[in-house]
Amino acid sequence: MxxxxxxxxxxxxxxxxxxxxxxxxxxxxxxxxxxxxxxxxxxxxxxxxxxxxxxxxxxxxxxxxxxxxxxxxxxxxxxxxxxxxxxxxxxxxxxxxxxxxxxxxxxxxxxxxxxxxxxxxxxxxxxxxxxxxxxxxxxxxxxxxxxxxxxxxxxxxxxxxxxxxxxxxxxxxxxxxxxxxxxxxxxxxxxxxxxxxxxxxxxxxxxxxxxxxxxxxxxxxxxxxxxxxxxxxxxxxxxxxETLSLRIRQHAENAQQIAEYLIEEKLIKNVYYPGLPSHHNHEIAKSQQKYFGGVIAFDLVIDDKALASKIVSSTKLFKLAESLGGVKSLCCLPCEMTHKSIPAEKRYQSGVTDSLIRLSVGLEDAEDLIADLKQAFASAVHENITETANVL
Structure with missing residues (x-):
């Protein structure tokens, strides 16, 4: 069944x-x-x-x-x-x-x-x-x-x-x-x-x-x-x-496409998604998960909270909000939102940097979501051209 x-x-x-x-x-x-x-x-x-x-x-x-x-x-x-x-x-x-x-x-x-x-x-x-x-x-x-x-x-x-x-x-x-x-x-x-x-x-x-x-x-x-x-x-x-199985499948399919795009983006240092072969425990994820999920996180080559904040504030389809798992795509800056209650030193020890951005990938078309991220990155770089010039 x-x-x-x-x-x-x-x-x-x-x-x-x-x-x-x-x-x-x-x-x-x-x-x-x-x-x-x-x-x-x-x-x-x-x-x-x-x-x-x-x-x-x-x-x-x-x-x-x-x-x-x-x-x-x-x-x-x-x-x-x-x-x-x-x-x-x-x-x-x-x-x-x-x-x-x-x-x-x-x-x-x-x-x-x-x-x-x-x-x-x-x-x-x-x-x-x-x-x-x-x-x-x-x-x-x-x-x-x-x-x-x-x-x-x-x-x-x-x-x-x-x-x-x-x-x-x-x-x-x-x-x-x-x-x-x-x-x-x-x-x-x-x-x-x-x-x-x-x-x-x-x-x-x-x-x-x-x-x-x-x-x-x-x-x-x-x-x-x-x-x-x-x-x-x-x-x-x-x-x-009633629609959980259908939604999870589509969330994961969209997230996989977006994660594969993000690993090629020059502004990004690390992409965290279990569906990527580069993920530390990708093989374990394959052994115990049917799908790799709809959440992606990444941090920037410049660990700059202001730059990360500009990116999450520049998206159009990804709405800036806490929470995840809904049909509409969301983005957030954990250091200032979901994980602000955790001391900075402890956050960094677990990998939650000031530039870490979390995406909850929804059920919109993956190509539209990728286009939205591209324009947000371009907008943020344009406003922070001095700081990002050396890495781009």
Whole structure:
């Protein structure tokens, strides 16, 4: 069965009315037949039929046992960290999403959870960082924004050997491209704001577990903390999933063409995209991803924030905005936007320079997007001719 057929087949027809679209149960509570006797729903924070459909769909797509929907990607991350206790240690990917860094470092460290940031592109670095206090390994693959790839299978072996939880942020790949649970992960998280919904119109997060036992723990945290996804946003996420496979395929096709153009652009120093043979872990990406994704990052031959800012402000089709994964192309300057909360020294250590630009490649025609980048580069060079003359 194809991925697209599997997705559509996982979305149920409403058994009460035959509605082809999942109903939106916009209610806070449910009438009970007698005290404690109901149809599986008593209060919408604990459970909601629309949200339950979304949670079941993502569990199926990730080949997990249980799925849970949260009010944001960070709420989903927060729920996973709440599995830990004071004194535990997290080994986290060094090129980490700025919001996750902020949550780990500025919220949970003060509760006695320590964070050890490691370059996970070499699985041995993870193994060497394990201590008797390590309770969770946290990786993104690909990472945000430098598209680093980690060997999930190898890291999973280390995690299992030491009885450590492995959580993979699968936002950039999506379950269409990569299934971390099949590769050995215990937990998968998504910012469903991105590719899952796909239309830049909701904020949402998802957690999928590999076992019923872990699922019960996340469910308890979801209900106890209350950061649940509302029914209308759950419905929008379901609607987005209906075209997920088709969109991911086109995002990746467009991104591959743009990445191949960018490596020939004289103004650019490095292009980060797993689909390029020059990518450090290209072969690992090929072994665990069906598609290479729709995000590209690159930095300039001159590490000049002003020049990079001019480029992202000069595009026409690529809209200057945070976030990614929508049908419309976006661009951003991470050092001033998505990763501003990370100290400059740490940003540079993980490869996020002041001139690093991130592209979220949408569904416009690839040739039009390339033309847009060319005119933006030309405009920026024209205004900064003195600084760029020596390299062009």
């Amino acid at each position: 194809s991925e697209q057929t599997q997705i559509l087949n996982s979305i149920p027809v409403d058994p009460l009315t035959g509605s082809i679209s999942v109903p939106i149960y916009q209610t806070s509570t449910f009438v009970q037949e007698a005290p404690g006797v109901h149809k599986g729903y008593d209060y919408a924070r604990s459970n909601n039929p629309t949200r339950k459909v979304l949670e079941d769909i993502i569990a199926k797509l990730e080949n997990g046992t249980n799925g849970y929907a949260f009010a944001s990607g960070l709420a989903a991350i927060d729920a996973v960290v709440k599995l830990l206790k004071s004194g535990d240690d997290i080994i986290a990917v060094d090129d980490i999403y700025g919001g996750a860094f902020r949550l780990f470092t500025h919220v949970y460290e003060k509760f006695g959870i320590s964070i050890n940031y490691v370059d996970s592109t070499n699985a041995a670095n993870i193994a060497n960082a394990v201590t008797d206090k390590t309770a969770l390994i946290w990786i993104e693959s690909p990472t945000n924004p430098t598209l680093k790839i980690s060997d999930i299978r190898a890291i999973a072996k280390t995690a299992k050997a030491h009885n450590i939880l492995l959580c993979v942020d699968n936002t950039f790949a999506s379950p269409v491209s990569q299934k971390p649970i099949d590769l050995g992960a215990d937990i998968v998280v998504h910012s469903a704001t991105k590719y899952i919904s796909g239309h830049s119109d909701i904020i949402a997060g998802l957690v999928v577990t590999a076992t019923e036992e872990l699922g019960a723990k996340i469910k308890f945290i979801q209900n106890a903390s209350g950061a649940i996804l509302g029914p209308f946003d759950s419905w929008l996420a379901i609607r987005g999933i």
